[in-house]
Amino acid sequence: MIIFLLKRLLQAVVVMFIISLIGFTIKDSLGDPVREMVGESVSEEEREALREKLGLNDPFIVQYGRFLKGAVQGDLGQSYFYKKPVTDVILSKLPATLELVFGATLIIIFFSVPLGVYCAIKPRSWLTKFIMGASIVGISVPVFLTGIFLMFIFGVILDYLPVFGRGELISVWGPWETGLFTLDGLAHLILPSITLSSLMLPLFIRLIRSEMTEVLHSEYIKFAWAKGLDKYRIWFRLALKNTMLPVITVGGVQIGTMVAYTILTETVFQWPGMGFMFLEAINRSDTPLIIGYLVFVGLIFVITNTLVDLIYGFIDPTIKVAGGK
Structure with missing residues (x-):
């Protein structure tokens, strides 16, 4: 485990170096x-x-x-526009982005697991055909079109939900403010979360269906049927457990990816998170903030990938995260 963490630390340093180098290489072309x-x-x-x-x-x-x-000491420079340290600006925008990713993740987990399992168990049903067809549509539609459509239907025509901003916020820890504990904040979170989840939800449904189908055709599942085990035990205790191992790996990586994917969603809904901040920084040629954002998102990728590997090792003890036998 120690060897694994040391390797990851070395990889993190290399990744941060490459990202910062790329950022500095292109910064002069940003205006x-x-x-x-x-x-x-x-x-x-x-x-x-x-x-x-x-x-x-x-x-x-x-x-x-x-x-x-400066970066070694935690100083990513001074924002030209905000006149504040880049780290402070990013941390002030981080809660909004994490809220959005959290909401989208809950939607993905809540819908992808049961729908993916159902499609594997009932591959010929009309509902499975509908779900798989809808997933293809979901993969094909750009996220900003999904956001605009939801805004038009639920915000303009029906006038059920707000379509921009974070709503009412409360302070939970120092400068950390959240809308998760207010009805207005939750109402503002619904449409952006659905929009962001539309990127990953169809992929996870198809992934879980594919993995579950493969597991259900494995020899030990056939042996379980031959022993006369209850079908629910076979589906949910034997098959689903082994299905989730690769899903957790992909899921952890994609959650980190969603932090970067929030750019379009935050722009459409005027959500004041890191993605919206990044686009504003590009428009203002705020190069310290641009480079700081790239480094910060790269760090999130490294951390999430490391945590996924650790969780994978705990779920399946036969896997040695440090690469040992």
């Missing part, structure tokens, strides 16, 4: 941050003085070295 900060009326001499003050005229290797030195 001139000085122009966004001062506008058109400021003279070229004043702009040049500001570039010098911000260190934008320094060679690439000097700027990158300065960033790495």
